[in-house]
Structures are given as structure tokens and as C-alpha cells.
Amino acid sequence: MDIDTLIRERHSVRKYYDHPVEENKLAILSARIAEINSTHGVHFQMVTEDPEAFSNFILHYGRLEAYNYIALIGNKKDATLDEKCGYYGEELVLKMQELGLNSCWLALTYSKKSLKVSVAKDERLVLIIAFGYGMNQGMGHKKKTPQEVSNLAADSPAWFAKGVEYALLAPTAVNQQKFYFTLDGDKVKLKAGHGPSTKVDLGIVKYHFELGAGKENFLWQE
Ligand SMILES: Cc1cc2nc3c(=O)[nH]c(=O)nc-3n(C[C@H](O)[C@H](O)[C@H](O)COP(=O)(O)O)c2cc1C
16 A cells, blocks of 8 residues: 555544454564664564453543554653654554554553563653554544644745645644744755644654655755
8 A cells, every 4th residue: 555545544533442463464564663763772562362452541531442552762861852753653643554553643542551561761652553443434633724833835846745744644742733834945844833742743753754755855944
């Protein structure tokens, strides 16, 4: 399946069947997690078939039912940890979609104590991604306009428009879409707004923008 379809069809899913995910699919995810961990200095951990993970957390609209998750953990002192979790976590989310699995980012509505992960003293659990076979495919989220989140103009290059379009299709915490892209020549600046998990959102949105715009077309301006 092409990336455009994966991005458009992926939505948050909060209820999953307890069917185990096939070994070959888990192997693909764990191989990529191992690579991300060794290359980018994080400590992502995957836990599968855990019936207790979400059993203690009641949401006002019902319990989240999920049995598998990836915990995004890394060094406390790494100032880019949240952004890294967003960027590489979203890569894994789109990989799950390609494998026919559903997913949901979770920063708040779960109990950290119920997780079967190890977080060392110098580490921080940033958030988790629940995944598995969903009971539904979720729904598209409400989107801001490109002009609300960027300086896109009539004469902007097509790659910039596509990058912003893909960024608006990205998941963000409470669907806040608090980010802003500024195009200046062949440089793009991305700024996060204020709100919960906006630095994680920044990494997610950065990953989507690169997929839409094509990394060869621009440089990130720090
Ligand atoms: C960083 C982050 C944190 C999130 N935390 C939660 C959460 O704690 N609970 C929840 O139910 N959904 C959570 N979500 C899911 C968002 O509500 C969802 O992605 C957003 O509404 C857009 O919907 P979509 O993913 O279906 O496109 C989170 C998403 C992100 C990106």
C-alpha cells in the first residue's frame, strides 16, 4: 500500500480484539525498534498479549481495550527525547498500518503502573502506542486549514503544500494541531505551540511533512 493511502486511512482506534498479532508482524516491529534504539539512543520497549495493561483505567466513555503496546522511553537528560518519540513513534505507527494493524497514541489515558516495562533511574517514560486488531478503523479528525498552520501562499511550491497537507493528517494530542510551518526560500522552520505533548506532536508532524514534501526539496531551519 502506498504512503498516501496509509496516512489517509490511519485513525486512532481505542478498542481491540484480543487476537494475538502474528509472529512475523511482531518480528518486523521489534527489528525496527532495535534499530531505532541503537541508532538514536532511546529505549523503546514492545509488550504483547498483556490483558492487564489497560484493565485499571476507566475512561468517561468506557475502557480502552488493548493488549499490545510500545512504550516510548529514553534518557531524561536528552532535550530532544519527546520529539524523537514523536518522529520514530509515528514511523512505527505507519508501519503498523501497513501491516494491517490499528494503533492509538496515549499520553494520558492509561496507568503507567500497569505497564510491564523497565524504566531506569536516568530514563523517562514519555508515552505509549497501543496497537493490535481494532474492532473498528476509527474516524478522520477535524483539520485546521493550511493557512492556519503555515505561511502557504498561492505561489508556494507544490512540495510545501503537500508537506503541510500531510502534517494536517497527522495525529496530535487532543487533536490540537498546534504547530506552524514557515517556508523561507528552500528552508522550512517548524514551531510548536503551547499545549499537552506539543513536543511529541512536533516529531510526528515533522515525520509527516517530510513524507509529503520529500526530504530532497528542502532543509530544516533550526
Ligand atoms: C502525543 C499524543 C498523545 C495522545 N494521547 C491520547 C490519550 O492519552 N488518550 C487518547 O484516547 N488519545 C490520545 N491521543 C490520540 C489523539 O486524540 C488523536 O490522535 C487525535 O484526536 C487525532 O485523531 P486520529 O489519530 O484518529 O487522526 C494522543 C495523540 C497524540 C499524538
